[in-house]
Amino acid sequence: MSEEVRGRRRSGSLYRNGAAFASQIRGEIRGKLHAETIVVGGGIIGCAIAYELASRGEEVILIERSRIASETSSAAAGMLAADSEAFHTTVMSKLARESRTLLHQQKEQLHLLSGIEMGLQQHGFVTPFRNEDEMNKYQDTRCADSLTEQIWWDHSILHREAPWISGKTYGALYRASESELLPVNLARAYAGAAQTLGAKVIEGVQDVSLTADANGIQGVETSIGRMTCKHVVVAVGLQGGEMLKQVGLQMPIIPVKGEIAAIQYAEHDADYRPDKTVYADNVYIVPKANGEVWIGATSLPGRSDRVVTVEGIQELLASAASWVPGIQQAQFLRAWAGVRPATPDGLPYLGACNSIPGLYTAFGHYRNGILLSAITGSLMADLIAGHSSEELGIDELCPERLSRKEIIH
């Protein structure tokens, strides 16, 4: 790391706060901020895009209305389930695998530039079954290319490799490449690294509205003044649909609430602690790098509150204990809820808005935004550099696709 980068990292470990930043620069820069690209939204997606742009030497400002990773990204389990998830299309499945690889490649550099450890672990995922019938039904729902990434563990292999799993388990599929990480750490690492590379990361920026005219996007109006730019990337997760309405575009978002719990094993029970992620049909159990085990998640479409219910957590813990009985002796730490940003066709809105030159969207990642963060950053930077969606093979993710197909009435 060069002296310059080290110096920036030292002075740039805290992102700028909108209010403080505004008063600091009042009269001087206020109302005159300019960058090639403004990224709106400091969740995992906005942070990944800002990092990728900054690492390519692009001038970028990231604005976040609250704190970095304060919304959905802070609720995630952090699984990079590229082989285990049932993706809607082969394009999504390919992007998921590429993104998992990219995250592994970025790990060292992000740590170096931000000083933040993302807690990435590759211990593989186990999908268990109670009987042969259950396993066959599951296999029938999987697309052919996902089958190559898994191996079958019969009862005896399973109990050798995962002695903490219930003795009643018939067998399991094991996927060795699956990984997981600490999502808030990753988002902060992206933001910190982007800042070290010269990006401005400003938290607490309120009242953001997009400004566009007949020539395309002009910038954004905000609580700390006007910012001008060539490109705006809207990466505000759940709020994406509302923000796009400001410029007359329809990109509906469906909230899907999820609850999740954290437990911890006592040291003398360490032998019973799962050392691989259990990815079952009704629950997942994820041993994290910080020593906790996260158990998730409920799925409640149409719900956008963050209330954690007794019923939700009770169901999760009961399902988890049916696979890993030792969980019942572990200490309950806490539970939380978040809201996934889903779309009507299950695909994220990723690309350039053809009707407003300079405007890009990157939201609607539903239940895989952490996994897809790295590839989203890379694709958005490619698009901004002038590559087309067609060239990048992501035409089916075009932000205006639903209005084109007249799905929206």
Ligand SMILES: Cc1cc2nc3c(=O)[nH]c(=O)nc-3n(C[C@H](O)[C@H](O)[C@H](O)COP(=O)(O)OP(=O)(O)OC[C@H]3O[C@@H](n4cnc5c(N)ncnc54)[C@H](O)[C@@H]3O)c2cc1C
């Ligand atoms: C329970 C649960 C478990 C999950 N588990 C996983 C998992 O294991 N693996 C995985 O890959 N994914 C998982 N997900 C999904 C993942 O969390 C999301 O897909 C991802 O966090 C979406 O990131 P985002 O940056 O688009 O949204 P967010 O994290 O919500 O970020 C958007 C940001 O934009 C900001 N913002 C909003 N409006 C404005 C505005 N007007 N001006 C400025 N800023 C604004 C918000 O404050 C927020 O910080 C899970 C989700 C939940 C709820």
